Amino acid sequence: MLEEVWAGLAVAFGSGMLIGIDRERDKDQGGHQEPAGIRSFTLAALAGAMAQTQGDALVVAIGALSVLMLAAIAYWRSYTQDPGLITELSLFATYLIGVLAVRSPALGAGCAAAVAALLASRERLHRLSTELLSDREVRDIVMLAALALVVVPLVPDRAMPWLGHMNLRSLAVLVVLILALQGAGHVATRWLGQHPGLAAAGFFSGFVSSTATVATMGTKARTQPDHPWPYAAAGVMSTAATWVQALVMTAAIAPGAVPLLAPVCAAGAVAALAGGLLLMRHAGHGKLEAVPVESQALRLREALVVAGLLSLVALLVSWAQEHFGASGLYAGIALAALADAHAPVASTAALFGAGSIGAATLVLCVLLALSCNAGSRTVVAAVAGGPRYAAAVGASLLASTLWAWAVAAVMGTLS
Incomplete structure (x- = not known):
């Protein structure tokens, strides 16, 4: 049981790092500062994993609500420079991936890879939707x-x-x-x-x-x-x-x-x-x-x-x-x-x-x-x-x- 918990925590840590790297690279682009980077995303994933290890659904729900409130505050402070929600939504998704990593490390890792790939493909997806199609x-x-x-x-x-x-x-x-x-x-x-x-x-x-x-x-x-x-x-x-x-x-x-x-x-x-x-x-x-x-x-x-x-x-x-x-x-x-x-x-x-x-x-x-x-x-x-x-x-x-x-x-x- 302890080995499974450690595996989940390790996957959560790696998932937060993976998604956070993309957000960190995007911080200084477009003349504005993103509200979260590699450390924030890693901590969000670990928070989700630690909440799940408590075995109490109320703790997980409180953690999710806290991440949502922090994301809302970050959006309110930065929406005049960047009206998009991609970083805030990614932060909440990273918390959920941390929760999932403890229950199913393989599934959590797969979701993290999918989110990171989606974030990294923003330019290609933008070109696909506006130019190619x-x-x-x-x-x-x-x-x-x-x-x-x-x-x-x-x-x-x-x-x-x-x-x-x-x-x-x-x-x-x-x-x-x-x-x-x-x-x-x-x-x-x-x-x-x-x-x-x-x-x-x-x-x-x-x-x-x-x-x-x-x-x-x-x-x-x-x-x-x-x-x-x-x-x-x-x-x-x-x-x-x-x-x-x-x-x-x-x-x-x-x-x-x-x-x-x-x-x-x-x-x-x-x-x-x-x-x-x-x-x-x-x-x-x-x-x-x-x-x-x-x-x-x-x-x-x-x-x-x-x-x-x-x-x-x-x-x-x-x-x-x-x-x-x-x-x-x-x-x-x-x-x-x-x-x-x-x-x-x-x-x-x-x-x-x-x-x-x-x-x-x-x-x-x-x-x-x-x-x-x-x-x-x-x-x-x-x-x-x-x-x-x-x-x-x-x-x-x-x-x-x-x-x-x-x-x-x-x-x-x-x-």
Whole structure:
């Protein structure tokens, strides 16, 4: 018991020092004096730790109230020079970290590191919020946070037999993931420049629909029939996202299947990424259309359409498996994958999570879905982008699919 108390006191001392160093360095900046520095923060953390060692909640509360009163007095004396509350709030947080360090040294140390990192990143965060992110992107971030923190926890966390054994909360999490990836792709396109940004946009758009991305990039490639490689690179990058998406969806719906699919999906994704990078290198530095700053980052309608498609296909595939056995399952997977690979992969993972199919069937169905979808994407590439664009995209799809099948065969997951 005594060793735990000493460990907590040591963590509190180090936490106060760590946070106080940042405040000490900030003291003389901006032509004003901060009300607290390294000694004040260290003492606040130790005070919290010593209060907690007394084992009396009233002592801890009195200590917290005292720190709050001191912070309020310091703010009142310095607000004309510095109207911000960052130092005062940090001082109170440091006291609470001292209290936490005695109860859980590891958690206290982690919180201290997080606070110190937040304080040290003030300039980067200021630049991110005022220069790098547009007003529309900030609104999209708020909407995404509301969906993730408010809506998702309210969705029932149980499998629905009428929905092909899909878990409603897992479906909601997938919608949030799709929106997050949309936003990441949008920001990457603006920040990375034209060619890398276009490839990043292709990759992240593939999490929504690789088929639609291949078609969109093919349409743009027709405007440069002699040099379609930048758009082919983006289309190929979207095929890499399909492999990653398969693993992400499986992890959200049936976590137990991840060890089975991880090597197979990793092999397909790496092969597709290699093809995309080769095409990017071959693309050169031609002029491409820039992404507008105020363009839409999150497309909720598309994410909801994907979720609806997942639910419908999960229901149909489950029905086919129950009424026609393995042959019905494989036929349903293949037909559904001609339009999009995400839905049959999700439905297969739901069946595996419900115990309706085994491991070998799961891997076979996922590979069948991605292979059939690769064929349909090759046709789409030929129609939308012409022969040179289709050759580049089709070769990458073939290589990644064959490589994934080979890894599955070598690992013996198909039997």
